[in-house]
Amino acid sequence: MSIIPSLPLPVSGSRFRAVYQLLGDEKTARDRAEDICIEETIEYPPELVPAGGIREHVFGRIEMFEPLDAQHYRATISFADELTGYEFPQLVNVLFGNISMKPGIRLIRLDLSDALLAHFKGPRFGIQGLRRLLGIPTRPLLSTATKPLGLSATQLAEMAYKLALGGIDIIKDDHGLADQPFAPFEERVARTAEAVANANARTGGHTLYMPNVTGPFESMLERIQFAKQAGAGGLMLIPAHTGLDFMRRLADDATIGLPIMSHPAFIGSYVLNPDLGVSHRVLHGQLLRLAGADLSIFPNYVGRFASYTRADCLGIAEGCNTPMGPLKAIFSAPGGGIAPESFADMLSVYGRDVAFLMSSNLHRAGPDLTATVQRFRALLEAL
Amino acid sequence: MSIIPSLPLPVSGSRFRAVYQLLGDEKTARDRAEDICIEETIEYPPELVPAGGIREHVFGRIEMFEPLDAQHYRATISFADELTGYEFPQLVNVLFGNISMKPGIRLIRLDLSDALLAHFKGPRFGIQGLRRLLGIPTRPLLSTATKPLGLSATQLAEMAYKLALGGIDIIKDDHGLADQPFAPFEERVARTAEAVANANARTGGHTLYMPNVTGPFESMLERIQFAKQAGAGGLMLIPAHTGLDFMRRLADDATIGLPIMSHPAFIGSYVLNPDLGVSHRVLHGQLLRLAGADLSIFPNYVGRFASYTRADCLGIAEGCNTPMGPLKAIFSAPGGGIAPESFADMLSVYGRDVAFLMSSNLHRAGPDLTATVQRFRALLEAL
Numbered sequence: 029m030s031i032i033p034s035l036p037l038p039v040s041g042s043r044f045r046a047v048y049q050l051l052g053d054e055k056t057a058r059d060r061a062e063d064i065c066i067e068e069t070i071e072y073p074p075e076l077v078p079a080g081g082i083r084e085h086v087f088g089r090i091e092m093f094e095p096l097d098a099q100h101y102r103a104t105i106s107f108a109d110e111l112t113g114y115e116f117p118q119l120v121n122v123l124f125g126n127i128s129m130k131p132g133i134r135l136i137r138l139d140l141s142d143a144l145l146a147h148f149k150g151p152r153f154g155i156q157g158l159r160r161l162l163g164i165p166t167r168p169l170l171s172t173a174t175k176p177l178g179l180s181a182t183q184l185a186e187m188a189y190k191l192a193l194g195g196i197d198i199i200k201d202d203h204g205l206a207d208q209p210f211a212p213f214e215e216r217v218a219r220t221a222e223a224v225a226n227a228n229a230r231t232g233g234h235t236l237y238m239p240n241v242t243g244p245f246e247s248m249l250e251r252i253q254f255a256k257q258a259g260a261g262g263l264m265l266i267p268a269h270t271g272l273d274f275m276r277r278l279a280d281d282a283t284i285g286l287p288i289m290s291h292p293a294f295i296g297s298y299v300l301n302p303d304l305g306v307s308h309r310v311l312h313g314q315l316l317r318l319a320g321a322d323l324s325i326f327p328n329y330v331g332r333f334a335s336y337t338r339a340d341c342l343g344i345a346e347g348c349n350t351p352m353g354p355l356k357a358i359f360s361a362p363g364g365g366i367a368p369e370s371f372a373d374m375l376s377v378y379g380r381d382v383a384f385l386m387s388s389n390l391h392r393a394g395p396d397l398t399a400t401v402q403r404f405r406a407l408l409e410a411l
Numbered sequence: 412m413s414i415i416p417s418l419p420l421p422v423s424g425s426r427f428r429a430v431y432q433l434l435g436d437e438k439t440a441r442d443r444a445e446d447i448c449i450e451e452t453i454e455y456p457p458e459l460v461p462a463g464g465i466r467e468h469v470f471g472r473i474e475m476f477e478p479l480d481a482q483h484y485r486a487t488i489s490f491a492d493e494l495t496g497y498e499f500p501q502l503v504n505v506l507f508g509n510i511s512m513k514p515g516i517r518l519i520r521l522d523l524s525d526a527l528l529a530h531f532k533g534p535r536f537g538i539q540g541l542r543r544l545l546g547i548p549t550r551p552l553l554s555t556a557t558k559p560l561g562l563s564a565t566q567l568a569e570m571a572y573k574l575a576l577g578g579i580d581i582i583k584d585d586h587g588l589a590d591q592p593f594a595p596f597e598e599r600v601a602r603t604a605e606a607v608a609n610a611n612a613r614t615g616g617h618t619l620y621m622p623n624v625t626g627p628f629e630s631m632l633e634r635i636q637f638a639k640q641a642g643a644g645g646l647m648l649i650p651a652h653t654g655l656d657f658m659r660r661l662a663d664d665a666t667i668g669l670p671i672m673s674h675p676a677f678i679g680s681y682v683l684n685p686d687l688g689v690s691h692r693v694l695h696g697q698l699l700r701l702a703g704a705d706l707s708i709f710p711n712y713v714g715r716f717a718s719y720t721r722a723d724c725l726g727i728a729e730g731c732n733t734p735m736g737p738l739k740a741i742f743s744a745p746g747g748g749i750a751p752e753s754f755a756d757m758l759s760v761y762g763r764d765v766a767f768l769m770s771s772n773l774h775r776a777g778p779d780l781t782a783t784v785q786r787f788r789a790l791l792e793a794l
Contacts, residue, residue, distance in 0.1 A: 030778070031570070031774065031778045031780070032559065032562070033562075033566065037561055037593065038592070068587075069559075069560060069587065070558065070559035070560055070561065071558060071559065071560075071585060071586075071587060071770075072558050072559035072770070072771060072774070073771050073774060073775055076774055076775065077559065081561060082559060082560075082561035082562075085561070086559065086560055086561040110591055110592055110593070111560065111587070111591065112589075112591075113589040113590040113591040113592075115589055115590060115626055115627050116627060117589070117625050117626060117627065117649065117652035117653070118587070118589035118590075118591075118625075118626075120652060120677055121586065121587060121589075121625075121649065121652065121676050121677065122587070124677055125586065125587070125649075125676035125677050126586075126676055126679075127679075128651075128675075128676065128677050128678060128679035128680050129675060129678075129679030129682075129683070129709075129710050129716055129718055129719070129747075130679070130716060130718055131683060131718050175453065175454060175455050176415065176452075176453035176454065176455035176460065176465060176469065177452060177453055177454075177465075177469055177494065178420055178453065178464060178465035178468070178469040179415070179416075179465075183416065187414070202454060203454075203504065203508065203509075204451075204452065204454060204494070204501070204504060204505070204508070206495075206496040206498055206500070206501035206504075207496040207498060207501075208493055208494065208495075208496040208501075209421070209493055209496075210420065210493070242500050242501075242504075243498055243500060243501075244498050244499060244500065244656055244659075244660065245654070245656055245657050245659075245660040246660060266500065266504070266508075268511075268654075269500035269503060269504065269654055269655070269656060270500070270654045270656070271628070271651075271652055271653045271654035271657060272652070273627055273628055273652060273653070274628050274654060276627075276628075277627065277628040277629060292511075292512060293504050293508035293509055293511065294503055294504065294507055294508055294511050295511060295512075296509075296510075296511035296512030296513070297511050297680050297681045297684075297687055297688035297689070298680045299512075300512070300514060300684070300687050300688075301680075301683070301684040301687060304680055304683050304684060305680035306680070326512075327512050333512055333513060335512055335513055335514050336512070364512075387454075387455070388455060388456050391414065391455070391456060391459055392456055392459065395413070395414045397414070
């Protein structure tokens with residue numbers, strides 16, 4: 029009685045894999061795995077689909093199903109590359125679209141085919157590219173934000189000058205700096221970029237300023253052009269607001285050609301519940317890397333957030349570095365109240381390809397920001 | 412020892428409010444509320460901020476703090492309108508930015524000031540506008556999707572023709588239809604729009620076809636123009652992929668001028684954990700409405716998702732309709748395996764301004780889609 033024809037479907041045969049953690053006993057977990065195969069593809073009564081191309085190629089396929097721990101199973105599910113249309117939003121849709129609304133399912137790993145990865149450029153700079161820009165071959169990076177919201181453009185620029193004078197590697201806008209009347213976007217970016225350039229000229233350093241270009245869609249490309257012309261050394265973006273694909277679009281755009289720092293505001297809801305959403309490794313690592321981030325900011329396991337564990341952060345570092353075809357590896361950028369006392373321990377989690385993001389404890393260390401940066405940087409150089 | 416100056420800050424004095432549900436005893440919950448005031452604004456050590464403009468105007472302010480139930484408190488927190496820069500992404504940033512990464516906090520209600528709401532147009536059509544387009548003054552709407560993925564453009568268009576012939580109100584693309592080789596975007600949209608126009612010409616009806624225009628950022632505006640010129644009666648968008656602000660931008664654009672149907676793929680992670688994220692009411696109701704959705708799709712409390720409760724869905728209906736200054740009220744669009752047996756009960760939850768989204772059970776009812784639509788529509792007319 030099906031109205032769906034039983035036709036062969038021309039497909040490449042190439043499939044990509046995703047690994048899901050499934051809550052429940054074997055029966056429950058297997059039901060969830062089978063549900064993923066349907067809900068993420070045909071989203072249609074499977075009993076109405078006859079043998080043939082759709083059943084054979086469009087349905088997701090359980091490639092592996094195994095116990096993970098007392099409460100969970102783990103399923104590896106493959107999907108035909110063609111389902112994505114080779115587009116980033118639809119790839120995410122297949123990986124975690126409708127099932128984001130179902131309980132007990134967490135996406136914990138991506139294993140994309142080379143054929144699919146060939147359609148995505150990923151980060152333009154990655155670790156090596158960014159290290160070349162900064163002239164820092166191996167040590168961990170030190171980055172910070174100008175803040176708080178409420179300061180004028182002049183005050184923020186003065187702060188950036190002092191920080192750059194100390195030799196900090198990256199200065200980003202606080203993620204809450206948009207285009208407020210206190211410090212309008214163009215004035216803030218122009219003054220801060222100029223201040224950082226002046227400090228670099230004085231020190232011979234290569235501090236990069238990465239303004240927050242997240243904004244209304246009508247204005248973002250203009251803001252990005254403005255930032256580039258003003259001398260920004262990179263761009264900060266909040267992909268949960270712009271869509272991850274907008275970051276991909278920026279990274280792909282050779283006329284922009286600046287490194288991208290990804291800020292995690294509004295994105296934590298994907299990771300915080302261990303039986304839902306997307307793992308830290310996938311979200312802050314593999315997915316943002318696929319979307320073109322060169323640095324991925326997230327809350328460190330020690331600090332004021334206290335919501336990400338050491339294991340979560342290890343997962344992020346892995347996701348930033350794990351082989352993904354030709355995609356470049358990227359910097360983990362832990363932040364959220366980290367302190368120099370933790371530098372050594374953090375290296376054991378992140379390795380040396382890490383950009384520590386420090387603001388609160390940098391300001392708490394005293395009013396001479398330049399001296400504090402010099403001191404923290406020396407600590408990193410000595411590690 | 413603060414480096415932050417104590418200057419007056421020119422602000423309008425207008426503030427907007429957000430209500431948060433906080434997990435924990437009174438002390439824990441109050442700490443969370445105070446944390447929101449800082450983390451969502453200055454994100455800076457408060458002890459380093461002297462008396463003056465920033466402390467007075469930029470800090471969030473707890474306006475009310477009260478017990479909610481045995482495990483929770485509820486805090487109403489106000490923020491200066493200026494913090495948003497009157498831009499949608501930064502408004503969301505203030506409401507639920509960094510705190511998305513902290514446990515025990517859930518955004519459950521928006522109470523925006525009239526002064527702030529004046530900067531947002533919201534839905535272009537809303538309930539009354541869409542009812543006028545459809546020529547349906549009061550009854551609930553019936554909508555469906557063409558599917559499954561894997562059918563050709565011709566097959567999808569034939570399906571749309573049969574559905575429109577039965578007098579269905581809205582036909583959308585399945586949310587997994589992007590620009591796959593099986594049914595490329597332009598061919599699919601052109602054929603389906605033509606099929607629906609032909610059926611409308613035969614019936615004298617007003618079925619609207621709403622193609623999925625979610626795609627890579629380089630192509631979305633082109634796809635939207637193509638859809639409009641092909642005769643699409645609306646647009647379907649997946650805001651979790653495009654960013655909510657992209658929907659706002661489409662709704663604001665008079666040169667597009669089509670109703671917008673919001674699809675919830677990849678967004679469920681915000682609502683599923685009751686102590687995290689954003690409530691159903693805010694996410695699927697108030698926030699998407701502010702972003703310009705005319706119809707908000709979500710999984711119904713009865714159906715194959717079984718993850719949203721009746722109370723959750725009541726909340727969504729409220730969020731779609733609750734007074735928000737000049738913003739139009741919008742349609743709840745529950746889907747996910749709903750059946751005609753539930754129509755009456757669902758009316759008691761959603762009221763009559765609801766668009767039932769039915770596909771699986773419409774196809775399960777037999778191969779004559781036209782007859783099934785006629786039968787279901789008659790049931791709705793009799794309610």
